[in-house]
Amino acid sequence: MILAVAWRNIWRSKTRSLVILIAICLGLASGIFYMAFYKGMVDQRINTAIKTEASHIQIHHKNYLNNPDKKFLIANTDSVVKVIQSIPGVKATTSRIIMNTMIQSPTTGSGVKVTGIVPKDEKNVTNLYTKLIEGSYFDNGKRNPIIIGKKLAEKLKVKMKSKVVVTLQDMQGNMTGAAFKIVGIFETSNTAFDENCVFVRKSDLSRVMAMNPNSSHEIAVLLDRNDELKTVDQSLKSKLPNLDVKTWREIMPEVSLVESSFGLTMVIFIGIILLALLFGIINTMLMAVLERTKELGMLMAIGMNKARVFTMILLETVMLSLFGGFCGILLGWALNLYFGVKGIDLGAWSAAYKSMGFDTLVYTKLSLSISLEVAGMVVITGIIASIYPAMKALKLKPAEAIRIDM
Amino acid sequence: MRTNLKLAWRNIWRNRRRTIITVASIFFGVLLSTFMTSMQEGTYSKMIDNVVGFYSGYIQIHHPEYWDNKTIDYTFAPSDSLIQTLNNTPDITSFVPRLESFTLMSYGNNTKGAALIGIDPEKENKMTNLSHWIEKGTYLKSGDDGILLAVNLAKNLDVNVGDTLVLISQGYHGASAAALFPVRGILKFPAPTMNNLGGYIDIKAAQNFFSVPNKYTSLVLMVNDYSNVSKAKRHLVAQLGDHYEVMTWDEMDPLTKNMIDADRSGAYITKGILYALVGFGIFGTIIMMIAERRKEMGIMVAIGMQKSRLSKILFYETSLIGFVGVFAGFAISFPLILYLVYHPIPLTGETAKAYEQFGFEAAMYFSAKWFIFARQALIIFIITMIVYLYPLVKTYNLKLTKALHS
Numbered sequence: 001m002i003l004a005v006a007w008r009n010i011w012r013s014k015t016r017s018l019v020i021l022i023a024i025c026l027g028l029a030s031g032i033f034y035m036a037f038y039k040g041m042v043d044q045r046i047n048t049a050i051k052t053e054a055s056h057i058q059i060h061h062k063n064y065l066n067n068p069d070k071k072f073l074i075a076n077t078d079s080v081v082k083v084i085q086s087i088p089g090v091k092a093t094t095s096r097i098i099m100n101t102m103i104q105s106p107t108t109g110s111g112v113k114v115t116g117i118v119p120k121d122e123k124n125v126t127n128l129y130t131k132l133i134e135g136s137y138f139d140n141g142k143r144n145p146i147i148i149g150k151k152l153a154e155k156l157k158v159k160m161k162s163k164v165v166v167t168l169q170d171m172q173g174n175m176t177g178a179a180f181k182i183v184g185i186f187e188t189s190n191t192a193f194d195e196n197c198v199f200v201r202k203s204d205l206s207r208v209m210a211m212n213p214n215s216s217h218e219i220a221v222l223l224d225r226n227d228e229l230k231t232v233d234q235s236l237k238s239k240l241p242n243l244d245v246k247t248w249r250e251i252m253p254e255v256s257l258v259e260s261s262f263g264l265t266m267v268i269f270i271g272i273i274l275l276a277l278l279f280g281i282i283n284t285m286l287m288a289v290l291e292r293t294k295e296l297g298m299l300m301a302i303g304m305n306k307a308r309v310f311t312m313i314l315l316e317t318v319m320l321s322l323f324g325g326f327c328g329i330l331l332g333w334a335l336n337l338y339f340g341v342k343g344i345d346l347g348a349w350s351a352a353y354k355s356m357g358f359d360t361l362v363y364t365k366l367s368l369s370i371s372l373e374v375a376g377m378v379v380i381t382g383i384i385a386s387i388y389p390a391m392k393a394l395k396l397k398p399a400e401a402i403r404i405d406m
Numbered sequence: 407m408r409t410n411l412k413l414a415w416r417n418i419w420r421n422r423r424r425t426i427i428t429v430a431s432i433f434f435g436v437l438l439s440t441f442m443t444s445m446q447e448g449t450y451s452k453m454i455d456n457v458v459g460f461y462s463g464y465i466q467i468h469h470p471e472y473w474d475n476k477t478i479d480y481t482f483a484p485s486d487s488l489i490q491t492l493n494n495t496p497d498i499t500s501f502v503p504r505l506e507s508f509t510l511m512s513y514g515n516n517t518k519g520a521a522l523i524g525i526d527p528e529k530e531n532k533m534t535n536l537s538h539w540i541e542k543g544t545y546l547k548s549g550d551d552g553i554l555l556a557v558n559l560a561k562n563l564d565v566n567v568g569d570t571l572v573l574i575s576q577g578y579h580g581a582s583a584a585a586l587f588p589v590r591g592i593l594k595f596p597a598p599t600m601n602n603l604g605g606y607i608d609i610k611a612a613q614n615f616f617s618v619p620n621k622y623t624s625l626v627l628m629v630n631d632y633s634n635v636s637k638a639k640r641h642l643v644a645q646l647g648d649h650y651e652v653m654t655w656d657e658m659d660p661l662t663k664n665m666i667d668a669d670r671s672g673a674y675i676t677k678g679i680l681y682a683l684v685g686f687g688i689f690g691t692i693i694m695m696i697a698e699r700r701k702e703m704g705i706m707v708a709i710g711m712q713k714s715r716l717s718k719i720l721f722y723e724t725s726l727i728g729f730v731g732v733f734a735g736f737a738i739s740f741p742l743i744l745y746l747v748y749h750p751i752p753l754t755g756e757t758a759k760a761y762e763q764f765g766f767e768a769a770m771y772f773s774a775k776w777f778i779f780a781r782q783a784l785i786i787f788i789i790t791m792i793v794y795l796y797p798l799v800k801t802y803n804l805k806l807t808k809a810l811h812s
Binding site: 019167283 | 423424427428431508514518521561562576660661665668675676682683684697698
C-alpha cells in the first residue's frame, strides 16, 4: 500500500524526478563503464605480465635477484625441474641463462638483457613466439641465432639476417664475445621490454660462457590457473628450500600494485559519484517534502502515524535512487558489453600507455559481483539521503501544517 | 545593475535550505577537484624536478645524430658562437658539459655494464648538487683520475673506496677503450633507479678514455623556470639552426612525460563525471526555482518588467549560486593546500615501494599554482552558463495569461 503511494508520489512532479533520475542514471553508468574500462586495462596488463614477461613463478639462486651476477646459478637444473613438475597445478617450466651486457651492431651499441632460452620449453611458458613480426622462432639449427625487439632493431639500425656482437665475461672471468645472426624481430605492447631484452638459444650462450649446460639462472613456471599461485608457491618453497621462489607479484610489484589498488580506487571513485548524487537526491526530496507540507499535515491529522510517514518518504527516496541506479547499471553494462567485444582505442594516449606496458586497445570487462556491490551502495545512499527530508516531515505539527498557505 | 544584483541575491536566499544544499554540492565538487588537481600537479612537478634536477637538465644540446644513436661517434666541440648564444639567452641560468657512453666495468671476477659519465666536477656540482649524494669517500676534484660509483653498482661489483676498476668500451670510430680508475667515492641517490646508473669521472679523463679530445656528447642546460623551457628551446633552435640538436627534458625522458599524460587522462574523466553531477544538482535547483516562481514572474512581467531584465536577474541568481559555492570551496581548500605544499604527506607500504621503483620519493606532494583554482572557477562558471539556458528560454517563452493562472 505505502509502496504504491510512494511510487505514485515520485511521479507527481515529473520534471523534478526525471532530472534527478537522469543524474543518477548517467552518474552510475559512467562510473560503471569507467570501472569496466579500468578493469579491462588492468587485466590485460596482468595477462601480459604473466604470459610474456614474468610467468607465474620464477626460481633463482638465493642471491641472484639482489645481485644478478652470472655466478649465482641453479646448478642442477634437470633435477629442480623434475621437482617442480611433480607439483599439481604446474603446467610448464622453462630454464634460462640471463646476462646483462652490451650488444653491438656495426653502427652502435646498447646495454641489453640477453636471455638464453630453450625454445621448445619457452614456447610452452611464454607467448613471445606469437609476438614475432618478422622471421621465425629458432626454427632452423644454424649456429648463434638471436631474436631482438623492434625498438632495439631500430636503435641498432639492424635488419633480419644482420649480425650483432654480444660482449660478455665467461665463467672464468675472461672477456669474450660472440657474433649472433638476427633470425626474428618481435614487438610486444611494452616498448621498454622491446628495447632491453634479446633472446638467444641457451645452448649457444652456455657454450660462449664456458658454462655447465645443466645450470641456469632462472626457471620460470607457468601454472594452469592464477588461483593456484599461493598453494604452488608454498609447496615450491618447502620443496626447494635452497632456492629463491618468487611469484610474479613479487617480481613485478608495480603490476601487482595496479591490481591490488584497483578495488580501492574503484570504491573511492564510485563513492565520489554517489556523494555528489547524495546532494542532488537530498535536494529533490527536501523539495518534495516541503511543497507537500499541507498534504502531509492532513495525512497525519486523519491518523497516519509517524512511522508510516517516515517509511513513505524513505521508500520514495530509495525507490528513486534504485530506479535511477538500475537504469545506470543497465546502461553501464550495455556499454561494457559493446566495448568488451569492440575494444576502445586509446588514441592520443596510446604512446603514453604503451611505454608503461599497457595494451592500446582496451576490452572492457566487468564482474557481476562488483555491479551488485554498486547496487548495494546505491541503496545505502538512498537511505542516507532520505533521513533528513523524512525527519523534516516528522517534525511537522499537523495543526500548523494544514493551515499553511501554499 | 546594482538593483538587479540585489534582487538576485535576495531571491536566492528566499529558499535558504535549497540554496545551501546546492551550494554545498558545488562546494564539495570544488573542494574535491582542487585537491585532486593540486595533488596531481604537485606530484608531476616533483617527478619533473627529479628527472631534471638529478640528471637530465631542462634542455640538452647534442650533435644532430647523437640522440638516435647514442654513441661516442657523434660528439661535438662547442663553437664560440654556441657558447655565446647560451650566455646571451636570458632564461638559461647555467650549463655544464658531459661526455657519456656505455662501458663494461670489471673488478676481480665481476663485470657489469653501466653508464660512464664524464663531468666537469665543479660546474656539475653547482648544477645538480652531485657531491651532496656522496655516501663514502670524497667527491671528484678538477682533473681527477678516479671514478665515483652509484651505490648499487658498487655493491654488485663488490668494490669499495680505494679499489681500482677496469673499464672497457668502444671509443671514437671503433677504437678500443680500456683504462684503470680508482674508486674515489660512492654515491647514494634518493631516487632508487639512479643508484644502478653508473659511474662519474672527470670530463678530461673521459675524453682521453674515449679518444675524443675536447669533445662532448651533450651540454646540459638549466632554465630559470619550468614554464620557460619551450620558449628557451625555440630561441636556441632559431639561433643554432640544424648544426645542433636541442632537446627538452620531456623529449629525452618520454616515460615520465607519458606517466604524467596517462595519469592526467584518468583524472580528466573522474573530474568530468564529478562536475557533470554537480551541474545536474544546480540544474535541479533552477528548475524548482522557476517552477515555483512562475506566477510571481508572470505578475512582474504583467506590471511592466521587461523579460530581458527578468532573465538578467535569473542570470545573476544562477551565477551567484555558482560563485558562492566556488568561494566556499576555496575558503577551505586554499589554506589546507597551502599547508600541504610545505608539509607533504609521506607514504608507506606497497605504494611507497612502487613509487621508489619508478624513482620517486614516497610522499604525496601538493601544488598551489594559481591555475588550479582559476580552472575550477572557470568550469563552474561554464556549468552555470549552460544551466542558465533553461531559465533564459523559460522567461522568453513565458505566456503571461498562463503564468498568472498557475
